[in-house]
Amino acid sequence: MFGKKRLMVPLALPTIASLTPENYKIFIYDEEIEEIPTAVRPDIVGITTLAATAGRAFELGDHYRSLGAKVIYGGPYASFLIEEALKHGDSVVVGEAEGKWEKCLADFEKGEIKQVYESSALTEYHRQKPPRWDLVSMKKIFQVAVQVSRGCPFNCDFCLVSRIFGRKMRYREIDNVVEEIMAAPSKYFFFVDDNLTINKRYAKELMKAIKPLNISWGCMCSLDVATDDELLRLMADAGCFNILVGFESLNPGSLDETQKHHNRGGFRQKAEALFSNGAFTRPGGDISIWMKARLSWITFKEFILTSDKDRRALFSFIFKLIRSKQIAIDKGLGFLLSMLGYHRHVRLHHLRMDEYRRLVMSQDTGKWKQQI
């Protein structure tokens, strides 16, 4: 939540609504900001799932099935735990919805809905229909989500992104992105791409194209953005006010263990470069110019404290660094420390499944025990 508002409504459901034929009357509900009408019986209910939301998603699925509705799950959690989702729903759309959701609805209309909609091919992802933000109550939302790319060339152990969207980057055509932003009901955006600046040429073109739109936006990118002064300036000019950088850990051993090798080394120098090149440590005159351009860089550095044996030492190490202001480069810097909860973060590939189950069973209490 952001004050009385939710920061963003997840992009999944407005995207799926955009794929839905016109003969459907669609309602989107987000329980973080509004009540879900549980007394009504829809014909078909689509529910998105994350590990963090799966318990509630399954409760709702059970409820709507008991009313006689068909319940379809999608999203990262159901895509990897299909059998579990099918205990609470009629069908699972695995991975990207494009193509599969339309097929699922066509089968629904014929009364032949299948349990699993899956395909080995990823979508082309050149041009997307605009998400149906008109179906979302915008009064309580701060930012609108936009996605320009899918995929990630890396394969970090705790992350599902390359498993869902592949390791080859796919990009939308820039004019298609611009059209979507212009049609959106807000001037505040968040690019949900896992690394908006990984392809610097595309990123620079995008910045030039969105600059005239006079919007404010945040994004996620890797620290190497710090090494490209031109890109930082273009981002600032185009309305960037917030970036989220995933350091994950300060411990090179933990980075190796989780296959996040690309974050090894030089983090402090790069973070300092980010500030001296992009924002706060510019001479006073410069800052006021940037402020006029609506630039206020607030960087949340996310650390995932990966391995059990290092946890205590790392906490105290980071605590000391923050207290000594060695990494609190200025007051605009925030920290988001998240423990690596295996039930939420672990990459669910088969080799690790036994370990995953063992850890969840041994560490969790309550519903998780019955669900696995």
Ligand code: B12
């Ligand atoms: C932006 C983002 C956030 C943002 C914003 C969330 C928001 N409100 O929009 C913030 C920073 C708040 C956030 C928080 C968290 N996030 Co996050 N986040 C993302 C990110 C980068 C993009 C999400 C997105 O918008 N994708 C674009 C949409 C279109 O993709 P999609 O949701 O997958 O939907 C597609 C398909 O999955 C499918 N689909 C999805 N739902 C449905 C439903 C139906 C019915 C159908 C048919 C199809 C379908 O169709 C869509 C179109 O193809 C993803 C990674 C990624 N690249 O997706 C991680 C990701 C979703 N987050 C993740 C995690 C772990 C978290 C946190 C738990 C982190 C933490 N430690 O706190 C929290 C949980 C927050 C919560 N309670 O919801 C994990 C989820 C893993 C899992 N097994 O659940 C992901 C996958 C990244 C990862 N590490 O693997 N996150």
Ligand code: SF4
């Ligand atoms: S954590 Fe970031 S770099 Fe690693 S696989 Fe996920 S999206 Fe890619």
